[in-house]
Amino acid sequence: MLQDIQKEKGYLPEEALATIASEVKVPLSRLFSLATFYKAFSLVPRGRHYINVCLGTACHVRGGMKLLDKLERDLGIKTGETTSDNRFTLEAVRCVGCCGLAPVVVIDENFHGKLTQRELTKVLKRYG
Amino acid sequence: MDLKTYRTHVMICAGTACVSTHSLAVKEALEREIQKHGLEDEVKVIATGCIGFCERGPIAVVQPDDVFYQQLTEDDIPLLVEEHLLQGRPVEKLMYIPEGEKKPVSRMMDIDFFKHQQFVVLRNRGRMDPEEIEEYIAFDGYAGLTKALTTMKPEEIIDEIKASGLRGRGGAGFPTGLKWELCRKTKGDGKYLICNADEGDPGAYMDRSILEADPHAVLEGLIIGAKAVGAHQGFIYVRDEYPLAVKRIKIAIEQATEYGLLGKDILGTGFDFEVEVVRGGGAFVCGEETALMASVEGRVGRPSTRPPFPVEKGLWDRPTNINNVETWANIPIIILKGADWYSTLGTEKSKGTKVFSLVGKINNSGLVEVPMGIPLRKIIFDIGGGVPGGKRFKAVQTGGPSGGCIPEELLDLPVDFEALTQAGAIMGSGGLIVMDENTCMVDVALYFVSFLAEESCGKCTPCRVGLQRMKEMLTAITEGRGEEGDLERLENLARTIQDGSLCGLGQTAPNPVLSTLKYFRHEYEAHIRDQSCPAGVCKPLITYLIDVEKCTGCGVCLKACPVGAITGERKQPHRIDQALCTKCGSCMEVCRFEAIVVE
Numbered sequence: 001m002l003q004d005i006q007k008e009k010g011y012l013p014e015e016a017l018a019t020i021a022s023e024v025k026v027p028l029s030r031l032f033s034l035a036t037f038y039k040a041f042s043l044v045p046r047g048r049h050y051i052n053v054c055l056g057t058a059c060h061v062r063g064g065m066k067l068l069d070k071l072e073r074d075l076g077i078k079t080g081e082t083t084s085d086n087r088f089t090l091e092a093v094r095c096v097g098c099c100g101l102a103p104v105v106v107i108d109e110n111f112h113g114k115l116t117q118r119e120l121t122k123v124l125k126r127y128g
Numbered sequence: 129m130d131l132k133t134y135r136t137h138v139m140i141c142a143g144t145a146c147v148s149t150h151s152l153a154v155k156e157a158l159e160r161e162i163q164k165h166g167l168e169d170e171v172k173v174i175a176t177g178c179i180g181f182c183e184r185g186p187i188a189v190v191q192p193d194d195v196f197y198q199q200l201t202e203d204d205i206p207l208l209v210e211e212h213l214l215q216g217r218p219v220e221k222l223m224y225i226p227e228g229e230k231k232p233v234s235r236m237m238d239i240d241f242f243k244h245q246q247f248v249v250l251r252n253r254g255r256m257d258p259e260e261i262e263e264y265i266a267f268d269g270y271a272g273l274t275k276a277l278t279t280m281k282p283e284e285i286i287d288e289i290k291a292s293g294l295r296g297r298g299g300a301g302f303p304t305g306l307k308w309e310l311c312r313k314t315k316g317d318g319k320y321l322i323c324n325a326d327e328g329d330p331g332a333y334m335d336r337s338i339l340e341a342d343p344h345a346v347l348e349g350l351i352i353g354a355k356a357v358g359a360h361q362g363f364i365y366v367r368d369e370y371p372l373a374v375k376r377i378k379i380a381i382e383q384a385t386e387y388g389l390l391g392k393d394i395l396g397t398g399f400d401f402e403v404e405v406v407r408g409g410g411a412f413v414c415g416e417e418t419a420l421m422a423s424v425e426g427r428v429g430r431p432s433t434r435p436p437f438p439v440e441k442g443l444w445d446r447p448t449n450i451n452n453v454e455t456w457a458n459i460p461i462i463i464l465k466g467a468d469w470y471s472t473l474g475t476e477k478s479k480g481t482k483v484f485s486l487v488g489k490i491n492n493s494g495l496v497e498v499p500m501g502i503p504l505r506k507i508i509f510d511i512g513g514g515v516p517g518g519k520r521f522k523a524v525q526t527g528g529p530s531g532g533c534i535p536e537e538l539l540d541l542p543v544d545f546e547a548l549t550q551a552g553a554i555m556g557s558g559g560l561i562v563m564d565e566n567t568c569m570v571d572v573a574l575y576f577v578s579f580l581a582e583e584s585c586g587k588c589t590p591c592r593v594g595l596q597r598m599k600e601m602l603t604a605i606t607e608g609r610g611e612e613g614d615l616e617r618l619e620n621l622a623r624t625i626q627d628g629s630l631c632g633l634g635q636t637a638p639n640p641v642l643s644t645l646k647y648f649r650h651e652y653e654a655h656i657r658d659q660s661c662p663a664g665v666c667k668p669l670i671t672y673l674i675d676v677e678k679c680t681g682c683g684v685c686l687k688a689c690p691v692g693a694i695t696g697e698r699k700q701p702h703r704i705d706q707a708l709c710t711k712c713g714s715c716m717e718v719c720r721f722e723a724i725v726v727e
Contacts, residue, residue: 034409039410040409055330056331057331057528057575058330060572061489062488062489063713069712074690093369094412094579094583095328095330095333097144097332097369097370098144098145098182099182099493100145100487100493101145101149101493102487110148111148112148113145113149117713117717
């Protein structure tokens with residue numbers, strides 16, 4: 001249920017959690033502990049585009065961190081934050097399982113592989 | 129089912145990696161072009177699961193000619209259709225050319241990457257559409273199940289699996305048949321089966337790939353297992369990061385149910401078994417079986433003490449048998465071809481094959497299946513084609529965050545469960561991450577410790593706090609603040625974490641640190657004593673410089689620098705202002721003359 005709301009809304013609104021808690025008769029605290037334990041859930045709204053920089057081992061040794069640094073620098077936000085114009089939310093993930101294409105950045109549901117810092121700039125322009 | 133016969137099939141890879149390089153657009157272009165030439169009754173395009181040579185995607189293989197095309201774009205398609213499919217002339221310029229050679233290799237099985245492999249688990253990859261049950265059946269699919277359900281008693285199934293010598297492919301290598309027997313012998317109703325597809329090790333993606341390429345094999349394995357242990361309900365716990373795998377396994381379940389291979393009264397034998405897919409929530413620790421079960425029950429995924437083991441008291445306190453994806457995928461073929469056949473593969477204690485994901489600083493990245501016991505050197509150099517760019521091989525990391533780094537001098541080690549453990553690494557789920565001279569081993573250790581510190585569920589203090597302290601010490605070392613005695617303190621702490629943690633995550637967490645300390649101690653010492661990072665990775669210890677001999681003053685780096693730290697006249701050697709440089713590496717990336725060096 002939480003997964004569906006997350007997918008639909010992009011985050012778990014407090015009211016939705018409260019409704020589930022009373023409907024399914026589980027304490028709100030338990031839902032809160034689930035929502036904070038699992039990485040798939042977010043308690044704050046995300047931007048229009050969700051950027052996930054892969055930091056799996058293969059991406060790490062092939063320069064994934066440099067891509068993340070670049071995004072933090074260019075977007076002026078830290079990992080986990082959303083830009084003030086609500087355009088991007090930046091996150092890092094440990095391996096998306098596309099290691100043959102390392103380093104990989106996933107934006108929304110699109111995989112961008114074998115990226116360099118320069119190409120990343122071009123890729124970002126495609127997301128308004 | 130499409131009963132028409134075609135003279136040619138074009139198998140186009142639709143695994144996650146190829147899809148992300150737009151293989152589906154290539155497929156559509158192919159179909160358009162085939163129709164344009166009126167070939168739709170002669171040539172069929174099939175979207176297959178991962179073919180494995182992910183580095184070269186999108187991939188297409190033309191059968192029965194076995195011609196391998198790679199890095200295709202939509203623009204290549206008119207030529208491919210016109211030349212190969214219409215005129216019968218394979219297109220050389222779209223074929224694979226091995227590193228350092230000029231002549232392309234046309235047949236897939238002649239390519240080094242494929243020819244040293246042995247396909248058991250990945251037998252159906254690239255030869256069928258994973259979303260069509262009839263294609264699976266055409267390749268002997270569900271024949272193992274039919275044999276097990278109609279001619280074998282549960283005990284006989286278990287004996288067969290025991291005799292095959294199959295060991296769990298999830299990491300620890302527990303004998304599968306023995307686990308099944310324990311579960312069968314435990315008294316209690318409502319036993320459960322679980323397929324662990326929470327593939328969390330960074331750098332490993334064989335389970336995703338198997339689910340995407342051959343979902344019915346996993347399902348068939350589960351049904352056979354259900355009969356053997358006496359379970360009527362199964363769960364497949366898949367990582368949320370694998371949407372395509374979730375989709376394919378759900379299709380497989382639907383189709384198998386429709387064909388009477390799943391659900392009530394399977395194959396008319398009176399045996400019932402249902403399977404449900406559960407999506408994970410993005411927590412590494414949920415790959416641990418007790419944590420996984422907590423997660424399936426809808427609770428926070430924290431491990432609990434064993435014993436009781438899941439086979440005694442698992443999901444909702446019922447006897448539960450958990451195996452991982454690759455293990456389940458081995459079952460149908462063992463039953464079909466027999467334990468005698470299976471046990472001829474591999475070594476004395478590790479039977480069969482193992483699928484590895486060969487990634488990192490390697491020419492041929494991808495998924496490979498090899499018999500157990502093959503030397504690491506053969507995988508990395510013969511199949512993988514060695515390290516790119518003429519760099520020197522430094523280490524290969526096996527077993528994910530619980531594993532270790534194996535140096536060059538141990539490359540002749542045969543891969544089996546025991547040999548890898550002895551070397552301070554583990555088989556794990558099968559990630560092989562190759563590192564070269566530009567990989568800093570302290571940074572790698574820090575990488576894994578940070579990963580584990582973040583993923584520790586927090587239940588056991590040595591794991592929760594110990595990993596944080598380890599992370600701080602390693603961070604200090606990579607920033608040049610390391611002190612004499614740090615290495616001894618790290619080793620000491622590592623032992624405490626190993627001894628004082630409940631689950632596999634904590635018990636194996638120090639392995640990356642211990643193995644790098646064992647084989648690459650000199651790198652740690654260089655960081656501490658000389659304040660230098662020999663591999664040129666740790667930012668606080670390196671400087672980017674311009675080699676005035678090589679710099680042509682083209683100005684490309686000057687434009688690329690995000691902080692304006694590079695100055696210089698056109699056609700004159702440039703220089704980097706160290707006070708401004710943020711060491712982002714942008715200049716090095718764009719320089720075409722190798723004039724940017726790291727010291």
